[in-house]
Amino acid sequence: MMFSQHLVLIRRLLIIAILVNNSCGKVETHSDKHHDGAATVGSFSKSVKDERLDSESHAKLYRNALKLKRREQLNAVKTILAIDNAKKRKVLVLDLVSGMQKVIDEAKQLIEKANYNAGDAFPFANTQLKEAIGNVVENTAFFCEFALRFPSIIGKKYLNDYKLRSTIDWAYKFSEAADLYDEVAQKLLNLCGQELNVITRYLNDYKLRSTIDWAYKFSEAADLYDEVAQKLLNLCGQELNVITREENFVNPYDKKFIKEEIEREAVRRMKEAQEKKAQQKKMEKMKKKERKPTLSKTEL
Template identity: 30%
Template sequence: MQSLCAVVMALAAAALCSADSDGHRPRHDSNLEIYKRLFETKRKDQLNALKNLVELNDINQQYKIIDIMLKGLFKVLEDSRQILVAANMHADDPFPMDDKIKEAYSHVVENTAFFGDVALRFPRIVHHYYDRNADWSGLLRWGLNFCNLTGVFTGGAHQHVLTLMSQELGITEKSPDFINPYRTERDDVLHTRQHCTSYMFKIFLDACAS
């Protein structure tokens, strides 16, 4: 239980913590460039935290942790959206200087990216929770649109994560050559093991009842 709490806390910490000439942002936004460097550091922290969950050899705990994590992540995403909307902050505006708006902006960008990491590494678990929640679907679509307009993801590896995640979750149509490169054999093995265990348990219950 202690290791489970440690993983949850690490993931919670990870989750919380070039412009279009037609948009509102100036051609060179120095504050945005500074944030993009900070964003790179944040992404490394997120991926390091997620590594512990990937290596966890207990699918039931993975389900529990991801359930808790997604509820917290989407709560932060919704709260941040409300702050940005109230401030009339658009994704292609100059990078915000107000601390409250800056924090909300960062939470949207970082949590959307982190959700992409989780969705690609644990597609079955994420589908289990995400597909049943229409509110999350609408919120994620808004977050993706916001991220794609910020310029934070333009031309980088993180844009690829958003693109793959959109296809994995059916937000955009899958390309003919779509492959989820983050899906691991461990994920398939754990799910196969869980299915076999559930099947054997069902046989046992049926035998006891007859």
């Protein structure tokens, strides 16, 4: 019973995190009120430059508000991660993803109806469109949090659900082009794209790095390695920047480094052989010169 109540509370909190956009979608300023109402005296004389500056200013305000929303999202994700029951956690995650998909699809319809393209000037004068953009950008970032922290759940759902895949692929490209994320959120988007193969895949930094960092520190503190294994651990830590690299750090297991080292050694030996050969020729010439008979002027 306690768990059910806890689950309901989490759902309510997260639905608020998904649907509420007043803090981000609505950037309330005096200029918005003027634009939403009738045209004021002199409004038609406003230059294109002023419009652009207003758009950039509102976009900046939105980015700052989005940072706060992202904190709320992250706290919500942490709450779900703390649920011990894997089955109930999976159900909750899938329910939330379904809710995100619905919100993004509705926002997409509004955006396409307004003929707005990601990257266009931020529509500070159009409250409805502004909120739709916020819904896409916020829920895409929220979805990415789940995709990276629950890859087995989200990956399977994304792969087998064509409608979800179509929604997320569109939202991913829109959010990337909208240029409203800060550096942290942009990295999150990039990692999510790799995890779901929306873009070329490398590594899921979040799950791998946290695991390796913990394992490294634990193994180092356990003091169970011999000298050789300890050296290997140290080299690995420097290579992955888990610990600070030494000034003259070199990874001796790096194939590229080994190849370059072999090439350098081959060139060095070749030069030594050439120098030795040249020295020998020089010595032979000197010996021949010493053996050759010379005649004095009187004898000639």
